[in-house]
Amino acid sequence: MTYRELRPGANWQAQSACRREDPELFFPIGDTGPSLVQIEEAKEVCRDCTVLEPCLQWALDSCETHGIWGATTEAERRRLRRPARPA
Template sequence: MSTTIFKVVKSHSAPATAARAKDWRDVALCRSHPDPEMWFPKGTDAVSMANEQEAKRICAGCPALAACRNWAIETREDSGVWGGLSERDRYNLRRRARSRSTDPAVRVLTFPSVKDAYEALAKKDGRHVLWTGGNEVKVGKARLTPNQVAWQATRRRTPVGRIFTDCETDGCVRHLNDQVIRQAREATRRAAA
């Protein structure tokens, strides 16, 4: 993160590099680009889409492309362009990978209600609630992800936008956020800067 005397400036520049061995982040082209915000388009307007395409073009020639892309997918990075993939691209990759599963043990379980699905497949484990089912369940005619089931079963409002986990514990469906929570956090960060 770059700082000036007057304010903190957000920087895309691959994850922090202090106090670690040299790796792909040291050769990433985004580290030296004059407009780091290009990697974080703020919407779907023409300017944001042009910035996303330009960031992807720069990524295409980056020597850290593969390592950056793998890092973003493995850590489930939920914003910005990383390794030439936007957040939509990474989401669609994960979705396609789930739908191509050929494991016969992977089946979609059907439940009469979201509460029933949550009670059957979510198990409390200390501070976390771990999902023990597959990547998808069927409630009535709707197919839902574990995050959607957990959100609907434990919250009193409909989520806005996609639901992401805030937790680094694999399978945790307790620590979730939606667009409302993410926007509130961003507003708090801006106010603190």
């Protein structure tokens, strides 16, 4: 299910696993050291989420630059948005 496939006006975020978590978990400061543990903990919540795909698609479409969305970091989403290089 993508966020576009939800009924018009549907709030996919209301179905997210992260709604029951501390929001700070999904906004680590940095991407090294102790932040790596926090990033992995946030991604683990995402991996069990029923709306992982719509969440990731929203983050990609909106060019979200902060936080963990759809089990991805900002750097991972940046790589996903890059056009593929010809072989």
